Amino acid sequence: MHHLSSAAPTPLTEVSTSFELKAIAPQSSGRAGFALTHALPPLAWQLAFFVGPLLFLLVLTFWSVHNFRLEPAFEMGNWKRMLTQQHVWDTYLRTVMGAAVSTVLATVLAFPAAFAIAFRLSENARRACLFLLVVPFFTSYLVRVYSWQVFLSDEGLINSLLTMTGFETRRLLNTDLATQIGYLTLSLPLVVLIQAMSLLLIDSKLIEAARNLGCGPMRVVFAVIVPAARVGITVAALFCFIFSFGDFVSPLYLGGGSSPTLSILIVDTTKAGQQWPRAAVLALLMISTLMAVAWVMTAFAYRKKT
Amino acid sequence: MNSSLVQLVDVSKTYAGAAAVHNLNLEIAHGEFVAIMGPSGCGKTTALRMLAGLETPTSGTIRIDGVDVSGRASWQRNTPMVWQSLALFPFLSVAGNVEFGLRMRGVPKAQRQRRVRDWLSRLGLDGFADRSVEELSGGQRQRVALARSLVTEPPVLLLDEPLSALDHHLSLKMQGELNRLQRELGIAFVYVTHSHSEAFAMADRVVIMAKGSVEQCGAPMDVFNRPDSRFVAEFLGNNNIFRANVVAADEVKVQLHTENGEFTSAPLISGPPKVGSSLDLVVRADRISLTTKAGWATNEVACTLVSEEFIGSTINGHLEMAGGKHIVVQLNARDLEEIDLQVGRQFYASWHPEDCHLVASR
Amino acid sequence: MTRKISGVILHAYLALVLLFLFAPIGASLVFSFNSDRFPTLPLGSFTLDWYAAVFSDERVLEALVNTLIVSTASATLATALGFGAAYTDYRYQFSGKRLYLALGLLPPTVPAIILGLAMLAYLSRLGLSGSRLSIVIAHTVICTPFAMALVRLRLSQIDASLEQAAWNLGASQWAALRYVILPFTASTLCGAWLLTMAVSFDEFAIAWFVGGLSETLPVRVLGFLQGQVSPRINAIGTLVFGVTTALVVVAQLILTRRLSLRRAEERSTNLNTPFSS
Numbered sequence: 001m002h003h004l005s006s007a008a009p010t011p012l013t014e015v016s017t018s019f020e021l022k023a024i025a026p027q028s029s030g031r032a033g034f035a036l037t038h039a040l041p042p043l044a045w046q047l048a049f050f051v052g053p054l055l056f057l058l059v060l061t062f063w064s065v066h067n068f069r070l071e072p073a074f075e076m077g078n079w080k081r082m083l084t085q086q087h088v089w090d091t092y093l094r095t096v097m098g099a100a101v102s103t104v105l106a107t108v109l110a111f112p113a114a115f116a117i118a119f120r121l122s123e124n125a126r127r128a129c130l131f132l133l134v135v136p137f138f139t140s141y142l143v144r145v146y147s148w149q150v151f152l153s154d155e156g157l158i159n160s161l162l163t164m165t166g167f168e169t170r171r172l173l174n175t176d177l178a179t180q181i182g183y184l185t186l187s188l189p190l191v192v193l194i195q196a197m198s199l200l201l202i203d204s205k206l207i208e209a210a211r212n213l214g215c216g217p218m219r220v221v222f223a224v225i226v227p228a229a230r231v232g233i234t235v236a237a238l239f240c241f242i243f244s245f246g247d248f249v250s251p252l253y254l255g256g257g258s259s260p261t262l263s264i265l266i267v268d269t270t271k272a273g274q275q276w277p278r279a280a281v282l283a284l285l286m287i288s289t290l291m292a293v294a295w296v297m298t299a300f301a302y303r304k305k306t
Numbered sequence: 307m308n309s310s311l312v313q314l315v316d317v318s319k320t321y322a323g324a325a326a327v328h329n330l331n332l333e334i335a336h337g338e339f340v341a342i343m344g345p346s347g348c349g350k351t352t353a354l355r356m357l358a359g360l361e362t363p364t365s366g367t368i369r370i371d372g373v374d375v376s377g378r379a380s381w382q383r384n385t386p387m388v389w390q391s392l393a394l395f396p397f398l399s400v401a402g403n404v405e406f407g408l409r410m411r412g413v414p415k416a417q418r419q420r421r422v423r424d425w426l427s428r429l430g431l432d433g434f435a436d437r438s439v440e441e442l443s444g445g446q447r448q449r450v451a452l453a454r455s456l457v458t459e460p461p462v463l464l465l466d467e468p469l470s471a472l473d474h475h476l477s478l479k480m481q482g483e484l485n486r487l488q489r490e491l492g493i494a495f496v497y498v499t500h501s502h503s504e505a506f507a508m509a510d511r512v513v514i515m516a517k518g519s520v521e522q523c524g525a526p527m528d529v530f531n532r533p534d535s536r537f538v539a540e541f542l543g544n545n546n547i548f549r550a551n552v553v554a555a556d557e558v559k560v561q562l563h564t565e566n567g568e569f570t571s572a573p574l575i576s577g578p579p580k581v582g583s584s585l586d587l588v589v590r591a592d593r594i595s596l597t598t599k600a601g602w603a604t605n606e607v608a609c610t611l612v613s614e615e616f617i618g619s620t621i622n623g624h625l626e627m628a629g630g631k632h633i634v635v636q637l638n639a640r641d642l643e644e645i646d647l648q649v650g651r652q653f654y655a656s657w658h659p660e661d662c663h664l665v666a667s668r
Numbered sequence: 669m670t671r672k673i674s675g676v677i678l679h680a681y682l683a684l685v686l687l688f689l690f691a692p693i694g695a696s697l698v699f700s701f702n703s704d705r706f707p708t709l710p711l712g713s714f715t716l717d718w719y720a721a722v723f724s725d726e727r728v729l730e731a732l733v734n735t736l737i738v739s740t741a742s743a744t745l746a747t748a749l750g751f752g753a754a755y756t757d758y759r760y761q762f763s764g765k766r767l768y769l770a771l772g773l774l775p776p777t778v779p780a781i782i783l784g785l786a787m788l789a790y791l792s793r794l795g796l797s798g799s800r801l802s803i804v805i806a807h808t809v810i811c812t813p814f815a816m817a818l819v820r821l822r823l824s825q826i827d828a829s830l831e832q833a834a835w836n837l838g839a840s841q842w843a844a845l846r847y848v849i850l851p852f853t854a855s856t857l858c859g860a861w862l863l864t865m866a867v868s869f870d871e872f873a874i875a876w877f878v879g880g881l882s883e884t885l886p887v888r889v890l891g892f893l894q895g896q897v898s899p900r901i902n903a904i905g906t907l908v909f910g911v912t913t914a915l916v917v918v919a920q921l922i923l924t925r926r927l928s929l930r931r932a933e934e935r936s937t938n939l940n941t942p943f944s945s
C-alpha cells in the first residue's frame with residue numbers, strides 16, 4: 001500500500017491567485033438559456049408540425065371547395081354529406097371489422113412465437129431472434145406487400161405449386177384473406193416483439209409458484225402467464241389495430257380495392273377528388289374511433305385486479 | 307475582518323414545502339478539518355452540496371473568503387468535492403481525470419501535465435497517468451479522486467462520505483492518509499460522514515446536525531465528554547440518560563430526583579437551575595463503576611446484569627434497575643479482574659457527581 | 669405433452685413465423701434475377717436486366733437522390749431534436765412535463781394517412797408543400813420520437829453524479845455536455861441517426877401526400893405498383909430492402925454493442941464495492 005510521498009508540497013500561494021473566481025454573470029439567465037436550447041426546439045417543432053396540422057384538420061372540415069379551390073368557411077356541409085352517406089358507413093364498418101379481425105389474428109398468432117422466444121430459447125438465440133424481428137419492423141412494408149402478390153397471384157408461387165402437385169388453382173389475390181395477410185405482414189413483427197418483451201418481464205417466481213401448486217403447463221399459461229402479461233398483450237393489440245385501421249396498401253394491392261376501406265376512401269377523396277375538407281371529415285372519424293378504442297383498451301390493460 | 311474561510315449564514319433549503327436545511331449557521335476556518343455528522347435526513351449532504359454549488363439555498367448566504375457565492379453555479383466556485391461514488395470519468399485516463407479541472411479553467415497543456423504529475427506523485431500514483439480508471443483498485447481510485455479535486459488547489463475540499471463503502475481495514479488506512487494530507491496541505495476539509503469514529507479520529511471540529519440545523523459543534527473531545535442535548539447524547543451512543551427533577555441547586559452541585567434514585571450532579575455551565583425544573587441527566591457508560599457492595603460513590607443504583615457485549619478491549623454490560631429501565635456500563639479488561647460478570651447477579655452501579663452532567667430537556 | 673415435444677413444436681412455429689415475415693423478400697430477391705416476366709415456377713434463366721432497367725430509369729434515379737437528401741436531413745434534424753427532448757427529460761422537472769413527453773412520443777401512434785392528409789393541407793396553406801422540404805418537415809416529426817426514446821434510454825444509464833462532478837470541477841453546463849454527456853451518448857446518437865434514416869427511407873404514405881412532384885424512392889415504388897406488373901419492382905424492392913436493412917442492422921449493432929460495453933463499465937466503476945482488486 002502506497003504512502004503519501006514526503007516530497008515538499010508546491011507552495012499554495014503561488015498558484016491560488018491563478019484561479020480567481022470569474023466575475024459573476026447573471027446566473028439564472030445563463031442557466032435558463034442552456035435549458036431552453038434543449039427543451040424548446042423539439043417542443044416548437046412538434047407544436048408547429050404535429051399539433052398544428054392535426055388541429056388544422058379539424059378546422060378544414062368546415063371549409064368548402066369551389067372550382068377546385070379551397071376556401072375558408074364555416075359550414076357543416078362536409079359533415080352532413082359524409083356522415084349521411086350509406087357507403088361511408090359501410091366502408092367504416094368494413095374497416096373496423098377488418099382491423100378487429102386482424103388484431104385478434106395477430107395477437108393469437110404472435111403469442112406462441114413470443115412464448116417460444118421468451119421461454120424456450122437460449123440467451124443468444126433470443127437476442128438473434130429479437131434482432132431479426134426488428135428488421136422487418138423498420139423496412140419496406142411496400143416491398144413485402146408487393147412480394148406477397150408474387151405468392152398469391154393466379155400465376156404466383158402458391159398456385160404454381162398447387163398446379164404442379166395436381167391441385168386446382170384458387171383465387172388468393174384480391175380477397176379478404178389476402179388483405180389480412182397484408183395486415184399481418186405489417187403488424188406481426190411489432191406484436192411479437194412487444195409480447196415477447198412483456199413475457200420476459202414476468203417474475204419467474206410467479207411461474208414457479210404456480211407449478212409448485214400443481215398447475216399443469218397449459219393451466220400455467222392461461223391462468224398465470226397471460227394475465228401477468230396482460231398489459232403488454234393489450235398494448236401490442238392496440239398498435240395492431242391502429243396500424244390495420246389506417247393502412248391502405250394491403251386492402252388496395254392485396255385486397256383488390258373493390259371493397260374499399262376508410263383509408264382508401266380518404267386517399268381517393270384527397271388525390272382523385274381533391275376534396276380535402278371531406279377527406280378531413282373521414283380522417284377525424286378515424287381519429288375519434290382510434291382514440292375511443294385506445295381508451296377502452298388501455299383501461300382494460302391497466303384496470304386493477306378485482 | 308473575520309478570519310473564517312467559509313461562512314454559512316442563516317442558510318435554508320426547502321423542497322416542496324419540506325425543509326432539508328433550516329437556518330443553518332456554520333463557520334469554517336482556514337485549514338480546519340470539520341466533520342459534519344448526523345442521522346440520515348439531517349441535512350448534512352444538502353449543506354455540503356450547497357457549499358459545492360450543486361444546490362442553491364432557498365434563503366441565506368454562503369461566503370467563501372469573504373465573497374458571497376450563494377448565487378454562483380458550481381463551476382464558478384473552486385469547491386471541488388470528493389464523491390461517495392468517486393464519480394471518476396470512465397472514458398478518460400487517470401491523467402485525463404486529474405487534469406479535468408485545470409483543463410476547464412484554460413490552463414495550458416504543459417503546465418497541466420506538470421501539475422498532474424506532481425499530484426500523482428504526491429499521492430503515490432507515480433506512473434499511473436496513462437492507465438485506465440477501470441483497471442485500478444478501490445484505494446487507487448480514491449487517490450485519483452483526491453488528486454482530481456486537489457489539483458486546482460482549492461481553499462476548501464469537500465468530502466461526501468468518501469470512505470463509507472470501504473471495508474474497515476482500508477478505511478482506517480485511508481483515514482490516516484487523509485489526516486496527514488490535510489495537515490501537509492493546510493487547506494480546510496469539510497467532511498460529511500455518518501461514522502462517529504471517522505469524525506472523531508480526523509476532525510479538528512465536529513458538527514452534529516439534526517433536522518436541518520446544527521445540534522452541537524465543538525472539538526471532538528468536548529462534544530464527546532459533554533453532549534449538550536439528549537439528542538446528541540443518544541446519537542453518540544454509550545450514554546445513559548435519566549429524566550430528573552431539580553430538588554435543590556447551588557453553585558457547586560445540584561440535587562436531583564429521578565425515578566431510580568436521588569442523584570447529585572455538577573451544575574449547569576450557565577449556573578444553578580431552577581428548583582422544580584425538569585432536566586436530563588447524562589452519564590457516560592465508561593464513567594460508571596460496578597461493585598458488589600454499596601457505598602463506593604455518591605450516585606448509586608442497584609441493578610441486575612441482563613446481558614453483556616464483548617467488544618474487544620471493552621465489555622458493555624446491560625443492567626436492569628428497579629422499574630425496568632436499563633443502564634449501560636462500559637468496563638475494560640482490568641475492571642473485569644475484580645468483578646465476576648454473571649447474568650442475573652446483583653451489582654451496584656455508581657458514579658461521582660463530576661462524572662455526569664445535566665442537559666436541558668427538549 | 670412433454671416439455672420436449674412442446675419445445676420442438678414451439679421452435680418450429682417460431683421458424684414458421686420468421687419464414688412468413690422474410691419469405692416475401694426472399695421471393696422478391698429470387699425473382700429479381702429471373703428472366704420471366706411473371707413470377708411463376710419453374711424459374712427461367714438468371715438475368716440482371718431488371719436491375720439494369722431500374723438503374724437507367726431517370727425517375728428512379730431522381731427519386732433515389734431525393735430519398736437520400738430527405739432521409740439524411742430528417743435523420744439529422746430528428747436526432748438533434750430527439751437529443752434535446754431526451755436531455756430535457758433527463759435533467760429537468762417542470763409542470764406539464766408529461767404533456768411535453770407525450771407530444772414527443774405520440775406521432776408513431778397516429779396513422780400515416782391521417783398525418784399525410786393533415787400535413788398536406790397545413791403545409792400547402794403555408795406554401796411549404798410539394799417539395800423535398802415538406803417531406804423533411806414531416807419525416808422529422810415522425811422520426812424524432814425514435815431518437816428521443818433511444819437517447820433517453822442511454823442517458824438513464826449514466827451515473828448522475830458524473831455530470832455534477834464535471835460542473836463541480838469547473839465545467840460549465842455546455843462544457844459538461846461536451847466532455848461528459850456527449851462521449852457517453854455518441855454511439856447512441858450514431859445508432860439513432862441510422863435508425864431514423866431507415867424510418868425516413870422507408871416511409872411512403874406521408875411522402876406521397878406532401879411531396880407532390882418530389883418523389884422519394886418508396887413513392888416511386890408505389891407508382892410502379894399502381895402501374896403494370898413488372899419484375900423491375902422486384903429489383904427496386906430488393907435494393908430498397910437491402911439499404912434499409914443494412915441501416916437497421918448497423919444501427920442495432922452499434923446500439924447493442926454499447927449495452928455490453930456498458931455492463932463492463934458498470935462492473936468496474938461500480939463503486940459501492942470499490943475494493944475490487
